[in-house]
Amino acid sequence: MPYETVTPQDCLMRNVVGGNAGNLVYQYSVFNSLATEDMEFETTRYQANLEDAERISQECQAFVIPLADAFRPTFMQYLKDLTALIKKLTIPCIVIGVGIRAAYEPDFSGLAFLDEDVKNFVNAVLEKSAKLGLRGEFTATYLKKLGYREEKDFTIIGCPSAYLNGAELCVKEVKLNTDSKVSLNSDMYPNLQFSEFLRNVQKDYPNYRFVGQIHNELRLLYTGCPFPAGEAYPCKNTESPAYVNQNARYFINVPLWIEHMKKMD
Incomplete structure (x- = not known):
């Protein structure tokens, strides 16, 4: 659960955040959107077990599926498992914020091998709910290429985190x-332009905080174990400035992360 307190050991050993702590944020937003005084939530913990289908259908009002860049090669096996589970359920299945991982201005030709699995997933969801909520325009373009219709089969809603505090987003x-x-924060292997940006931020704003999200970053903070990353990556070993100056952070529940961010300018 996004607000569940776990230890760093749990996070490292059991991968309770699904490989990226950022997953907690959009899930937390969905929890907030659905929460009422008498609402109860249960998490699948990134498992899609067919033997759970009957119990889920009997005990739950809906099967809610918050996603990020799920249309990508490394997620396909889980997407297949999820599709099989959805087909066995008899309750509404609601997809919130699914997206495709692709290059900027993509033509999707290099991702054609995903098409069949994605269509199976989308079709399974549409049998149980009105439409899918998508991350953005790229994903919409991709689903249109597969034959799906905007505002009929899907609608673009962006990242669920945009609705974290309700309908109004104040900047x-x-x-x-x-x-x-x-x-x-940073990609593990920033390109030259972004590398220069990272260096400038650290130089111009010495009170910066580097917030890691992936397992290697938590492992570094907790154990000091280095990992391969790009030259300009801010926090790849104990000799990195972010580490030496105690500017690195990692959060494994959302409330603490939000409290930290409130203190940032």
Whole structure:
């Protein structure tokens, strides 16, 4: 659960965040959107077991599926398992925020081998609910290529985290100076342009905090174990400035993460 308290050992050994702590944030938003005083939630913990289908159908009102970039090669086996489970359920199955992982301005030709599995998943969901909620335009373009219709089979809703505090998203005005607290994160292998940006942020805003999200980043903070990453990556070993200056953070539940971010400029 996004608000569940677990130890760093649990997070490292059992992968309770699904490989990326960012998963907790959009899930937390979905929990908040659905929560009432008498609502009870149960999580599958990234398992899709067919033997659970009858119990889920009998005990639950709906099977809610918050997703991120699920249309990608490394997620296909889980998507197949999820599709099989959805087909056996007799309750509404609601997909919130699914997306495709693709290059900018994609033509999707290199991802054609995903098409059949994606269509099986989408068709299974549409048998149990009105439409799918998508991350953005790229995913919409991809589903249109597969023959699905916008606003009939799917609608673009963005990331569920945009609705974390309800219908209104307020963006505060930012005025930065050398004392400002800036939150920073990074891809493991930033390109040259982004590498320069990372270095400038660390130089110009020494009060920055680097927030890791993947397992290697938690392992580094907890055990000091280094891992391969790009030259400009801010926190890849104990000699990295973010580590030496105690500017690195990692969160394994959302409330603490949000409290940290409230302190950032």
